[in-house]
Amino acid sequence: MILQRTLPYDVMRPRPLPGIAPLGDDPWFLVDEAYAPQMAERLHLMASRRDDVIATAEADPANLSKMMDAVLDHLPPGFARKGDQVKCPDGRAVQIDISDPFGTLGQIVQNDICLMEKRGDEHVLTGAVLCFPASWRLREKIGHPLTHIHIPVKTYTDDIARRVQRLFDGVRPGMPIWRFNALWYDDPSLYQPRAVSEPRPLTEAGKTPYLRTERQVLWRLPDSDAVLFTIHTFVLARNDVPGATKTA
Template identity: 35%
Template structure:
């Protein structure tokens, strides 16, 4: 079964859906961490400009670099304290004690601190700072695993503009999101889940991959879940948004009738404009046919709750 299953049947509504973050769980490793770090290194070597972006306007490069450095130092301290089996400090370098390999490249003088920080963990990292107008903006990011959005189109923009393409965002949760960000305390981080169903397993999907033929269900279909966290840096006041991506084959639900019924119920309740935004318009009927097909034994009573389900799917 997937690690997380943030899908629930019933009337759909957008919600912020945040919960208090246990500081020890800020970074989430797991059996896929090594593969994701290797994929990050490959993408950074070949497509660096697509993965890393830094705003050059307000509040200015010096402020952004200082906040990025605070993020890097905070992250290194967290990893050494909470994941000593994977991170150690030797000769001033952060290394993997399993094989002694350094996480950061030797030639790194020109790399931004946010770029360096993201090379340490599977998470994508987005750094936000307010400008002179007080509006919070995405000022630096390393996003190796985007889910059909382009970093270059988001960097430098206010949070509300970044999410403007999401149908119903402004009306439903625009103001609540702003309040969450304004009240975010350095001593109390938050986390949430976001889930979708995609027709391609690639981690790096700035745009929908081209297909010569329709996707096969369930073979080509995956459940893509993002575990997202929010933390405020205590010195700079920067807001750090992390995205830990988990991709599981749809077929992983084959043995759980309750989970299949839950995902099917979520898919049926998804409004048409949001389904189209998530790229599910043409895919949904075939996925529903598989989820509700003869191999899906009927669940007893209402669909059960997945042990790691944490609320109705947010945006």
């Protein structure tokens, strides 16, 4: 099991959907207590299941280059870039490979990274490294717009879909926004892909032992209508969640 013991936000405070707030001066990326084991799991998944965790769908090469620059320019303390290498907090040195942007970034940060590019009226998922899916499959979502990506989320109504698309349209370079979600799971595994036809079974309230929560940041690439959607996954045992009750 790969678990965190603490969270950088109050996950028990309810926020109306879509729950977006300005990121402000907070860092885009975090390094937490689970960095080393999460990265070991990411490396294993990228080596053994690359086609399941990395995908592209006619992504604009210019946006891929901007994505690489943006992420590498916003690495938090603990990383050191020298030439075409990045020294990571766990001591690894990662070679920067501009021909494999998602494979490179997936070795550096804990976050999953999704590139959303404007196609017509909607943003479409045109590339991603997604090692820690929370009950969805990258292969089913790549190349599809936001509305399709959120099927079969029952709370993702038409009104919410319009509001989310307006958020993606309204994100400005240098002014990222963020949100979090919170779901209770019986299984603490980080890699949990599920087909749309096989939704996650309902769990009994108050008895699920693990909280899975994602810190999601939206960042507009410079001189582009493309948006990066980054996902930092936390998994905590129920007893380590401040304010969790037996009925949560």
